[in-house]
Every structure is written in structure tokens, then in C-alpha cells.
Amino acid sequence: MKTTKTSALQNGFRILLGVFMLLAGIGHLTFQRAEFQAQVPDWLPFSKDSVVLLSGLVELTLGLAMVFWTRQKVSVGLALALFYVLIFPGNIAQYVNGTNAFNLNSDQARLIRLFFQPVLILWALWSTGGLTYWRHRQSPAAK
Template sequence: MENIKTSKSQNFFRILLGIFMIMAAIGHFTFQRADFQAQVPNWIPLDKDLVVILSGIVEIALGLSMVFLTKYKVQAGIALAVFYVLVFPGNIAQYLNGSNAFGLDTDQARLMRLFFQPVLIFVSLWSSGAIGFFRKIKRGEEAKG
């Protein structure tokens, strides 16, 4: 993939999102472990603590990639967006099961959380330049067709 130019605001949000992911990963391993376990859907056939640890490892890798792997920022942004899609069932499970975690102790608060995930997906794609990359691909295909 070619290197996509990003604005200062995109870089700021990419780094901010990366730091957010690193902090979330630390929470997976320490003080928010029980909260993250509450989000693991019951239908996942693995120990909830194992899922939290594994997802924390992925989060720290993605966070570090968003901050430091600027040459691969598009790939990191796409990977982070895919990760957000993959963990979304956990947010749905928290809402459907009425699990209290992260201070979300009402159905309304848990429902509002569901609408935040698409925002994270968009920010990961926009801030990394992935949206611009997809637009370039589309224009290239249209020129060939």
C-alpha cells in the first residue's frame, strides 16, 4: 500500500486513538479486568479471562501500531476498525444481558454505548488515512473501467 498523506488533525486523532487503545489494554491486564470480562458474550467457548487477556494483547499491538508505525498507518487503521467490528458483539451482549461494567449501569447507558462503536470505526479509518486510500482505489477502478 502506498503511503497516504494525512493532515495534522488526522495524525492527532490517530495518536490519541492509539494512546486510548494502549490505556484500554493496560485496563485489560489490571484494574478493569472484571469490567472487560462482563462484556465477553456467554456464547464464546473460551474462558472469559483468557478472552480479556488475548484481546488486551491485540489492543496493545494495535495501539502501538497506530502511534508508531506511521509507514503502515493505513493498515493499522484498517486492522483497528476490523477489531472494533469483532468486539462489537461484546457491547451487544453487555446491553442484552444487562451487565454493569465501565459505569454503564442502566439500559439507556448501555444502549448509548452501542452507538459509540461506529464512531470509533470511523475515527480509526479516517485518522489513519484509510478512507483516503479506499477513495484512491475507487477512483483507480473507475478510470480503468
């Protein structure tokens, strides 16, 4: 995938998001493991701990890629955005089931959190140049 030029601001936000992903991955594997297990939907056919450990490894990988794999940053941004889409059912399950985790102990707090997932998706795409890549790929002039 072709690399898209990004600004210093975008690069700063890309690195910041990568660091957040690294911290989330470490949390999945260590001190926040039980909190993350509370968010795993009951309908998944895997153990909650396995899902948390696997998603933690994916987050560590994506976090490192966001910070260091700059030649493929568009692909990494698209992969991270897809990851955010794939984990969204866990956030929905937390809201629907009224599960308390991460100090989200009211329906209102859990509902508000749902609106932040699209922000993360856009952040991943914008900071890596994925939005620009996608826009140019879709434009008639690019064909």
C-alpha cells in the first residue's frame, strides 16, 4: 500500500495513539486483565481470558507498528481501525448487560463510551494518512 504524506501533527497523534495501544496491551496482559474480561461478550465461543490475552497481544503489535512501522503506516492505520470495529461488540455487550468495568458503573457512562469508538477509528485513519489514502483511492480522478 502506498504511503501517504502526513503532517507533524498527524505523526504526533499517531505516536500518541500507538503509546495508548501499548499501554492497553500491557493492561490486557497484566493489571487490568479482570476489567477487560468483564467486557468480553458471553456469546463468544472462547474463554474470556483467552480473548483478553489474544487482544492484548494484538494491541501490543498494533501499538508498536503505529510508533515504528512508518513505511506501512496507512496499512497499520487501516488494521487498527478494523481492530476497533471488531472489538466494538464488547463495548455494546458491556452496555446491554450493564457490566461494571473501568469505572463505567452506570448505563449513561457505558452509553457515552460507545460514541468514542468512532473517534478512535477516525483517529487511527487520520493520523496514519488512511483517510487521505482512502479519499484519493475512491475519487474518479484517481482511476
